Amino acid sequence: MASKKPLQCLLTGILRARNVRRFSALPEERASSKSSKHLIDLEYQCSAHNYHPIPVVFSQAKGSSIWDPEGKKYIDFLSAYSAVNQGHCHPKIMKALVEQAGKLTLSSRAFYNDRFPVFAERLTSMFGYDMVLPMNTGAEGVETALKLARKWGYLKKKIPKDEAIIVSCCGCFHGRTLAAISMSCDNEATRGFWPLLPGHLKVDFGDADALEKIFKEKGDRIAGFLFEPIQGEAGVIIPPDGYLQAVRDLCTKYNVLMIDDEIQSGLARSGRVLACDWENVRPDVVILGKALGGGVLPVSAVLADKDVMLCIQPGEHGSTFGGNPLASAVAVASLDVIREEKLAERSDQLGKELRQQLVKIQQQFPNLIKEVRGRGLFNAVELNSKALLPVTAYDICLKLKERGILAKPTHDSIIRLTPPLSISLDELQEGSKALKDVLELDLSYMQKEKPHTTTSHTPSDVCDRCGRNFSQ
Numbered sequence: 001m002a003s004k005k006p007l008q009c010l011l012t013g014i015l016r017a018r019n020v021r022r023f024s025a026l027p028e029e030r031a032s033s034k035s036s037k038h039l040i041d042l043e044y045q046c047s048a049h050n051y052h053p054i055p056v057v058f059s060q061a062k063g064s065s066i067w068d069p070e071g072k073k074y075i076d077f078l079s080a081y082s083a084v085n086q087g088h089c090h091p092k093i094m095k096a097l098v099e100q101a102g103k104l105t106l107s108s109r110a111f112y113n114d115r116f117p118v119f120a121e122r123l124t125s126m127f128g129y130d131m132v133l134p135m136n137t138g139a140e141g142v143e144t145a146l147k148l149a150r151k152w153g154y155l156k157k158k159i160p161k162d163e164a165i166i167v168s169c170c171g172c173f174h175g176r177t178l179a180a181i182s183m184s185c186d187n188e189a190t191r192g193f194w195p196l197l198p199g200h201l202k203v204d205f206g207d208a209d210a211l212e213k214i215f216k217e218k219g220d221r222i223a224g225f226l227f228e229p230i231q232g233e234a235g236v237i238i239p240p241d242g243y244l245q246a247v248r249d250l251c252t253k254y255n256v257l258m259i260d261d262e263i264q265s266g267l268a269r270s271g272r273v274l275a276c277d278w279e280n281v282r283p284d285v286v287i288l289g290k291a292l293g294g295g296v297l298p299v300s301a302v303l304a305d306k307d308v309m310l311c312i313q314p315g316e317h318g319s320t321f322g323g324n325p326l327a328s329a330v331a332v333a334s335l336d337v338i339r340e341e342k343l344a345e346r347s348d349q350l351g352k353e354l355r356q357q358l359v360k361i362q363q364q365f366p367n368l369i370k371e372v373r374g375r376g377l378f379n380a381v382e383l384n385s386k387a388l389l390p391v392t393a394y395d396i397c398l399k400l401k402e403r404g405i406l407a408k409p410t411h412d413s414i415i416r417l418t419p420p421l422s423i424s425l426d427e428l429q430e431g432s433k434a435l436k437d438v439l440e441l442d443l444s445y446m447q448k449e450k451p452h453t454t455t456s457h458t459p460s461d462v463c464d465r466c467g468r469n470f471s472q
């Protein structure tokens with residue numbers, strides 16, 4: 001590279017830029033003329049193997065519809081892990097993106113820009129907090145909230161130096177940075193990455209008595225309790241009624257920050273704008289992400305009041321892209337869509353419909369479906385892994401894909417059903433029908449075809465952190 005002539009580099013750059021422009025000037029042209037197989041092989045060769053995707057290539061999308069490079073249409077039942085609550089390529093969000101992209105995309109917070117203050121005002125007034133700290137990915141939002149809690153713990157709660165503790169829940173998922181996986185109970189996410197962050201304790205999700213026990217024993221050093229109001233990656237686990245209120249009361253009683261990770265459950269996904277709204281509880285810190293960027297850009301945010309937020313001073317935390325004008329414009333449009341299209345109400349109603357359809361399937365296959373659960377369009381079907389053997393939830397998702405439905409399992413036996421909140425009733429029915437057809441028409445064939453492997457109790461079923469056995 002070093003020997004390349006500057007002129008040659010310049011020409012290559014101009015030619016590349018021309019290609020890009022030609023491409024974007026033809027929106028109807030297929031994003032790629034390559035086949036799905038070619039693209040999947042290419043990715044496998046050139047990209048880290050840190051995911052195990054369902055083999056389908058997204059080439060175009062609109063609302064809840066996806067097209068692959070061959071033009072086959074699918075219905076999205078994952079919404080990029082709830083990042084596309086507003087539906088793919090929502091016109092209002094796209095307009096905000098394109099208009100802002102033509103004006104200003106990045107200032108860094110070394111300077112002010114004319115979009116971030118508008119976004120900050122919109123977000124704080126919508127959620128009723130004094131201040132926001134903008135970041136990009138969800139994991140960065142979590143990281144920010146943890147740093148904020150520690151800082152508040154030392155400055156305001158007067159926790160002795162370097163002794164601050166964060167409590168998080170068994171089965172939680174808060175992202176992939178070292179701090180976020182330090183909260184995790186997922187062996188796959190943590191093994192090989194130790195040492196994890198010190199100053200951390202675990203408690204069973206949904207167990208307020210266990211939380212009080214920890215607060216009683218170590219409360220004077222506990223800065224924050226980090227939790228998901230509905231655990232997403234764990235399989236859409238809903239806490240018992242009254243739990244969120246009990247957490248609020250305990251956090252107040254023991255002067256611990258209640259840190260609510262709404263990255264997946266929030267922004268209308270659960271049938272309320274925040275999942276904590278199910279119990280009308282106001283956390284001290286709220287973390288938003290995913291759908292805040294309307295499925296377009298990574299935008300995350302931490303909300304808190306001044307007594308907490310102002311514990312962080314200039315120079316102590318930040319992000320080059322956090323609060324950038326492009327993300328800010330997109331986020332304002334994303335919030336507008338949630339409000340204008342009443343997506344929380346829509347999610348609530350459609351979720352009830354979907355669960356009714358799924359419960360009917362469960363009644364038809366009681367030995368195969370253990371449980372149907374969810375709130376709004378945040379749903380899971382828990383399969384009976386023993387009755388399914390040797391077939392797994394992943395295999396079921398492969399068959400769903402063949403029938404035009406895109407869903408992704410979480411753990412071996414749970415299928416999460418989280419379509420864009422703009423999905424139609426007919427499309428929901430198509431999803432349920434596909435699941436019914438797979439269980440009715442495909443499963444016995446799949447069970448015969450797939451070789452049995454001995455499924456002994458694998459060590460990864462037992463959490464390295466808290467000792468919980470996930471297979472029970």
Ligand SMILES: Cc1ncc(COP(=O)(O)O)c(C=O)c1O
Nearest residue numbers: 137138139173174175232263264
């Ligand atoms: C509850 C929760 N927190 C944090 C994250 C991490 O978000 P990101 O992948 O944008 O870093 C996720 C992602 O799935 C999540 O579900």
